[in-house]
Amino acid sequence: MQRPLDLRVPTSANRWGKLALTLCGFLLTLTTQAQNVEFSKDRFGNDKEGLKTAQRELKEGDGWYDMDPSRYELALPHYLAAQKFNPDNAQLNLKIGDCYLHSGFKPKALAYLQKAYKLNPDVDPTIHYLLGRGLHLNARWPEAIKEYKAAQPNASSKDKAAWAADIQKKIKECENGQQLTRKPARVFIDNAGAGVNSPYPDYGPVISADESVILFTSRRATSTGGQKDPETGGFFEDIYQSTRLPNGQWSSALNLGAPINTDGHDATVGLSPDGQRLVVYVEDNGGDLHESELRGTEWRKPQKLGSRINSRGHESSAAYSPDGRTLYFVTDKEGGLGGRDIYRVQPEGRGPAQNLGPIINTPYGEEGVYLHPDGKTMYFSSEGHNSMGGYDIFKSVYENGQWGKPENLGWPINTPDDDVFFVISASGRHGYYSSFREDGLGSKDIYQITFLGPEKPPVLSQEDQLLASRAQPVKETLLAAAVPIATAQVTILKGTVTDDMTHQPVEATIEVVDNVLNQTIAAFRANAQSGRYLVSLPSGVNYGIVVRQDGYLFYSENFDVPAGAAYAEVVKDIALKKADLGVKVVLNNIFFDFGKATLRPESTAELERLQKLLAEAPTLRLEISGHTDNVGKADYNQDLSQRRAKAVVDYLTQHGVDSNRLTAAGYGDTQPVAPNTTDGGRQLNRRTEFKITGK
């Protein structure tokens, strides 16, 4: 079973609540209130059959309820059946309330708890606490606070201090809730629809950065093996996948099948931004994380992540950084700051995983970590910080070497109950999570959150007749000051890689290079079946994108994404060429100073690639050519392009390439690849390229 979230308090209020209930059951006969109606022959003498059935239901319910641990979801239907016969029994109302408090539909508890209290104010010593819970879960903050304050810890309880602390925390949560509901988040929350959701529990959504693919966990009837978990009665978890249709809806979800899904529980945890690597939760060794890779259309058998990630504790959630080199994950292993904590580790590196520290982790639980493709914004859930109850979703931005103070995503995204396992698209426009809601298709469903951003101020117009002698009024627009709108600062580059001749997909490697630092930041692989690739480029870097595959010439693309650049999605389909005679390749990452033939230092990475290509294919001969746009005089352009081509040749010969293998040519503006009528066209025409002249 995936990542159970227990609503556990330091000492279980529920547990001694139950003890108290038993005690009360005995006392009740003495203190029965006028309104309270017992399941007795005195009252129901006329309907002996009905009474018998009701008593049987009660007994069955009690069987589940009194189990250790309690099986609330199994007790509840029996209690509700008994309730139909006699709705006015304080004890039964209390138990139904308690069952609902431990169900998916917690707010329903309140009505029963209130009725229990009305029927008998002494129904249970913890009644004020339970009423507090019921009101709290219905976001009735001030009333909940009142009840919590009335809930005095039992003086004889040895866990008195822990309970008092719990009550204090709950009061604080209500105060947070009061504050957060005053200024609701501007969002739409929509059911993800019948393509994704089913009448069974659907949860744990993970998405690719461009929202083209969603994977999630479901306990529907099509579960692999078709078996039900004897512990909970529901179908075993399986992972399903759905893709975005052109009309914006999700396609009908498909079971991922073997080897991802097994007869047991298989649950989604994290998906890399390009959708090619999946982390799954496996109930093994206290709960461990496994990783699977998509090759073509096949997910490989999940491999257990190493011991720097998995411990004997419970590892439950994970997310990749956009470069794929860092994994953020959640574990409750010893040595943390309390409850579950978030850690980070470089799977390829060394040394133990690092706890993210007290800015993020609290003495309470943290869960459901997700890293935005901008590489610096983390979303996670926590029971601490200013949660309004249970787990709330928070966001923190990594700046100046540290994580910023987590910000509660606010009401109505967060509720008094648990809000966990939230993911967000690269655009920052859509989030996904699961929730119990009245408008759902049954049980837990996956919902899409649309973030509308800060309120867009309406604009009023006013006019005044400012000159007494004139009838002409003067118009003025009362425009409120514009509010800064933070958009995701990341560029998503995606497309397909194909063979230039056959147009077949190529499973190429896509390297992302920081041109200034001459460092490879990340490497991805295009999908073998579709040739699709996706890379996230956080703003603030001049990127070289190098696509390569054995047997092909490399392809280079340049993306300069300045700091602060807003979200953009760029589709770039790449055709890789074989090293045939006459083939031309543009070197997009060679840079010259304006109007000069001096190579800029950012060109080094590209020049080294060229050097490597020549070293690997010793018979290869190249013509290096310079090209310009048609701005300026033709002979000047020809000369400049010649000198630039020569600069590249000189670099290569200085770095050990035999000069007989290279020629330099300056073509000026005579070989345009695009019309010179637009900026974009002229930019394409200003280029350095090579042509294979011998092999």
Next chain:
Amino acid sequence: MRKIVALTFGLLCTGAAHAQVDTVRATTLPPDQLAEKLYNSGVAKYNQKSYRAALLDFDKALATKPEFAKAYYNRATTRYELQEYQPAVQDYDHAIQLEPTGTSYFGRGQAREALKLRDEAEQDYTKATELQAGYAPAWYYRGALRFEKADYQAARADFDQAIKTDPTYAYAYHDRGSTQRQLGNYAAAIQDYTKALVLQPDLLPALLNRAATRRRAGDLKAALVDYNEYLTKKTDNAVAYSNRGATRYEAGDYQGAADDFSKAVALQAGYAFAWNNRAAAYLKLEDYKKAADDASKAIALNPQYAEAYLNRGHAREMLRDAGGACQDWRKAAELGLEIGKTYAANSGCNGE
């Protein structure tokens, strides 16, 4: 502010408010006074507002005596009343040629203003102030022209002069107030509007402008007091309701604002501003359907109304019409409200 010159015979006195008395004595004139008689007949008809008849008299006077400067002046003034501005300017030209006076220049200035020849009008007013510095209206009208050119410093200097020349000149106080307001001197503006109201309690626009200035100065409460006072005195002004609504809106009273805008559109169904403003109030009241409908109404009245597109975009976004919202924000940007582009870009509009 029209003036007309009359020659007085004996006790004949120009009692009409429009006429200015000239003190030429008939007894000193030569015996054949046909032109003068016709002229005076014209003045009398002018004062009775029989402008066509007056015009005939002045024509005849000038036929009799072609060098009669005052007759040219009066015929110009009469033509001005008949809104025949071009011929009026020609007559003023003759009058000025024969006898350049401050009032002739002033009169031509008025006629040229009516012909939208603002620079020429300003030159005439300048000449008038030079020839007749004590004539307050010349300062005042030049100030108004300079105000309209947004040359508020110069306008204020002119209104200062007008007030100095005529300390009871309510219009000058009023317009100086507006100038101060444009210059951001709200306290001085409020003072001037107040003075204008003391001098001329029925100058109700001063109340509206004082309200608007108080609002700009952040004193919404005092602004509402002024609007309320105005609206008890004058209940048929859609603009006043709309402006009070905007103030209520700013004070956070969105329902009160919507009520005012409703009154404004009830009084003047073609008042696009009020429809747009009510759309804004409905946005705040989260009644997005009504907001979109009102904004549409404003756009139907004025298809170039950028603000209404912007507001309708907001409403459509909340009504889940993302495509419509994007279209409206872009249109608003196209019409000059740049922020529309930002909204479109940040709301996932396609192609941004």
